[in-house]
Amino acid sequence: MSDPGNTFMRRFVQFINTADEMLGEELIAPNAEFYVPFQSDPLIGPPGWLAAINVMRGGFPDVQWTLEELVVEGEKIAARYTMRGTHEGVFFGVPATRRQITVQTMNFYVMANGKIVGERGQPDLLGLMQQIGAVPAPS
Template sequence: MILAPTPCGTTDAEALVRRFYEPLSTGDTDLVDTVLGTDWEADPALHAGPGHDGWKATVAYLRSVLGDLTFTIEDVVVAGDRVAVRSVTRGTHKGELLGVPATGRQIEIWASDYHQVEGGRIVRSWHLEDYYGVLQQLNAETGA
């Protein structure tokens, strides 16, 4: 079942999920507590820690290692209580990322996320990133 669109052409769930990503562009993590459910879980677990504080720390980390960070949502698909997002994060590699010291190179991180929405909040998120592609852009040793 696809959620009914709102007058602006997006569903409430899509609008909520789009707000989840805003801190990547702005650095303002105040809205995190309004979009995530109390017991929000990320799978796989965030390296920065669980829950709201883990997402806030992840945002701060990404903004610190990627200068001039931009985040673009390429596609959104809503089906029932699930929202799928295909995105790309771009920036200048200016801090250690995936064990690679700053290179000054422009990189792109392609990702797919799947969010579960209940009661007007995101309660669970599944995240996949193209780490191999990032390492190739950094010209790092990949073992391949």
């Protein structure tokens, strides 16, 4: 793993953990496309990332991401995170349960000119919904 890729992604984790708009502008291209599993059209630019972060913070105000693994190949980055938080607000229609979540997520990024220009995020939404009691866990 190259040090510049590691440094960049550590700063990106700081952005998603703090929702710092200025840091988002620094790291994400204005026309970047961010695909999320809950809608077919991409979210665009730093405001799109902030919208997705706000969806998570609406249900889990203390949500934090920890970067677990990172693979950098040229302009492509694969990152595995652990997302942790407390279900203290409505999330996809599920009222707060106060349950703690620990969810894995895989995200794939495309870079250009030192900024993210694309991302596809794959959080374990089924596992998350099971942890908050919205979906029964397998027996």
